[in-house]
Amino acid sequence: MSRPATPPSGEPARESRRKTGRRRANGEGTITLRKDGRYEVKAFVLTTAGRMERKSAYARSHDEARRKLTELLSQSDHGIPVASASWTVAQYLSYWLEHVVREERRPKTYQGYEGVVRLHLVPGLGKKRLDKLTASEVRAFITQVRQECQCCKNGEDAKRGTPQCCAKTPRECCHSHLSTRMVQSIHAVLRNALECAVREETIPRNVAKLVKVSTPKYKVNRGLTTAQARAVLRAAADHQLYALYVLALCLGLRCGELLGLCWADIDLDGEKLEVVRTLQRVGGQLRFVPPKTEDSAHTVPLPPFCAAALREHRKRQFAERSRAWPDWEDHDLVFPSRRGTPLEPDNLRRSWATIRHAASIDGVRFHDLRHTCVTLLLDLGVPPHIVREIVGHSDIDVTMTIYAHVSLDDKREALRKLGDALG
Numbered sequence: 001m002s003r004p005a006t007p008p009s010g011e012p013a014r015e016s017r018r019k020t021g022r023r024r025a026n027g028e029g030t031i032t033l034r035k036d037g038r039y040e041v042k043a044f045v046l047t048t049a050g051r052m053e054r055k056s057a058y059a060r061s062h063d064e065a066r067r068k069l070t071e072l073l074s075q076s077d078h079g080i081p082v083a084s085a086s087w088t089v090a091q092y093l094s095y096w097l098e099h100v101v102r103e104e105r106r107p108k109t110y111q112g113y114e115g116v117v118r119l120h121l122v123p124g125l126g127k128k129r130l131d132k133l134t135a136s137e138v139r140a141f142i143t144q145v146r147q148e149c150q151c152c153k154n155g156e157d158a159k160r161g162t163p164q165c166c167a168k169t170p171r172e173c174c175h176s177h178l179s180t181r182m183v184q185s186i187h188a189v190l191r192n193a194l195e196c197a198v199r200e201e202t203i204p205r206n207v208a209k210l211v212k213v214s215t216p217k218y219k220v221n222r223g224l225t226t227a228q229a230r231a232v233l234r235a236a237a238d239h240q241l242y243a244l245y246v247l248a249l250c251l252g253l254r255c256g257e258l259l260g261l262c263w264a265d266i267d268l269d270g271e272k273l274e275v276v277r278t279l280q281r282v283g284g285q286l287r288f289v290p291p292k293t294e295d296s297a298h299t300v301p302l303p304p305f306c307a308a309a310l311r312e313h314r315k316r317q318f319a320e321r322s323r324a325w326p327d328w329e330d331h332d333l334v335f336p337s338r339r340g341t342p343l344e345p346d347n348l349r350r351s352w353a354t355i356r357h358a359a360s361i362d363g364v365r366f367h368d369l370r371h372t373c374v375t376l377l378l379d380l381g382v383p384p385h386i387v388r389e390i391v392g393h394s395d396i397d398v399t400m401t402i403y404a405h406v407s408l409d410d411k412r413e414a415l416r417k418l419g420d421a422l423g
Contacts, residue, residue, distance in 0.1 A: 029073060031065045034058075039065035045076035052076075075204075087202065089133060090126030093117045096193045106289050107282040116189045120145060125190075131203050135210040138190070142213055146183050151176040181216040223372035228361055232369075235358035240320075241351055243306075243313035244335050245369070247273075250306050252373030252391035255366055256280050259343050260288055261334040268311060271302040275392060279342055286342045291392070298392045310334070 029043030041057040057072060059065035087095075097117060101110050124141045125133070151174050178186075191208040198206050224232065229249055236245045244258050253261075256278035265274045275298055277288045291297045302310070313334070320338065321328045329340040337343045352366045370391065377387045387393075 029069045031062065031069060033062075041065050041069045041072065043069060043072050043076075045072050046079065087130040088126060089128050089130050090122045092130050092197060092202070093121060093126070093193055096196055100196055106280075107287065108280050108289065111282060112185075113189050116186055117193075120186050121190055121193075130197065133194075133203075133207055135207040138208050138211045142183065142187055142211060145178060145186055147177070149174065149176050150178060179216070180214055184213055184215055187211070187213045223368060223375035224361065224364065226376065228359065229372055229376070231359040231361070232355060235355045239351070239355065240316070241335060241348070243309040244348075245355070246306055246309040248366070248369040249373055250303060251300055252370045254278065254370060255345060255348060257291065259333075259335055259345065259348065262332045263314070263334055264332055266302070266310060266334065268302070268307055271304075271307055272299055273302050273306075274299045279345070281345065286344070288342075298389065300390055 029041060032040050032042075034040050037060075039059045039062055041059065042054055044052050044054050047053045047055070055072065057065075057068045059068055094117075097110070097114055101113050105113070124145065125137070128137065187208065191206065194203065194206040194208045197203045232245060232249065233242075236242045239245075247253050247258060247261075251273070253275065257275050259279040260277040261273075261275075262277075265276055267273070275291055278291050280287055280289050282289070317336075321330075321340065324339055327339055331340060331342065333340070333342060335343055337347070349366060356362060356364050374387055374391055377390065378384065
């Protein structure tokens with residue numbers, strides 16, 4: 001039997017056959033030399049669309065092409081799909097924001113995600129192929145975001161016309177870096193977007209999950225002491241929003257939950273309260289939206305102290321409504337403005353600034369009243385799972401890791417008992 005003829009030299013289409021000495025069987029893929037000098041690999045492989053499709057890859061040498069072909073076929077044999085669509089990161093993020101985040105998340109969440117995508121992800125990773133994005137590229141991006149000066153990046157001083165930082169000659173960087181919390185948020189938005197792409201079988205894996213970023217160190221023990229909490233209530237005793245401060249300290253309700261509270265949500269006779277909405281500013285307008293998480297929508301009992309404050313508040317509100325008539329706009333809100341409309345959150349913060357100064361606790365945030373509720377309940381020995389239900393945490397880990405703390409007196413008492421046992 002005569003041997004097969006050797007293909008003429010310089011015939012690129014026969015390069016892979018000359019290398020192997022045999023014709024490839026159906027399904028083994030092909031390697032061909034292109035006119036531009038690169039090698040093209042073609043093979044039928046499993047795609048994220050759930051079907052076998054012919055996909056191409058390119059290499060600069062025959063050995064590299066052979067490795068890519070082997071890798072493609074091996075991944076397909078092991079059920080690892082190849083991306084079926086050629087998206088850039090920017091194109092997919094635009095699709096994700098419009099068809100996933102806007103439809104499934106709260107407006108405030110969409111607003112935050114859109115800002116992260118527009119200001120950070122698209123400028124940093126937008127031009128890269130979604131299916132070619134690697135963990136090392138994500139790591140390099142996160143490092144760049146963490147290290148770059150935002151003033152230099154955005155030309156903020158140049159826009160203001162102030163001779164500082166990037167607008168100064170010679171330039172003197174002010175090192176205005178993003179916070180650890182913001183860097184974590186940027187990574188989280190990218191990770192969530194890529195995870196959606198994996199679920200929709202657009203890409204085979206989420207490379208952002210392979211990159212770990214530093215998490216912010218939350219401070220503990222930010223709540224008020226019992227004496228300070230009493231001082232707040234004394235300072236607010238004659239204030240229009242006294243009942244609001246009572247609910248914030250006793251029930252740990254968030255600012256938006258308090259401002260979104262309606263009388264229909266309160267059963268004074270049954271002594272219970274339902275949290276079903278929150279007031280937020282979205283796109284420059286105040287809007288009622290669902291609570292922060294599914295667990296944030298919850299029912300809590302009203303202790304007599306809170307019920308009494310609300311009854312007194314309702315009497316005061318009836319008088320205010322009569323004085324404001326006919327300009328009163330009734331929205332059934334428990335804590336409205338003086339005209340019955342939703343109360344501007346900034347006005348509540350100004351009110352809090354006056355009260356905290358009178359209580360000699362300058363620097364304490366309004367949200368720290370929520371911390372106070374949790375820490376005081378835990379200090380009173382209330383089980384953490386009950387505290388979680390009262391304040392509407394999504395996870396008991398939040399209750400324990402951020403709010404729960406052990407005081408120095410508790411530690412001293414525990415060590416005294418140990419010393420007594422050993423002595």
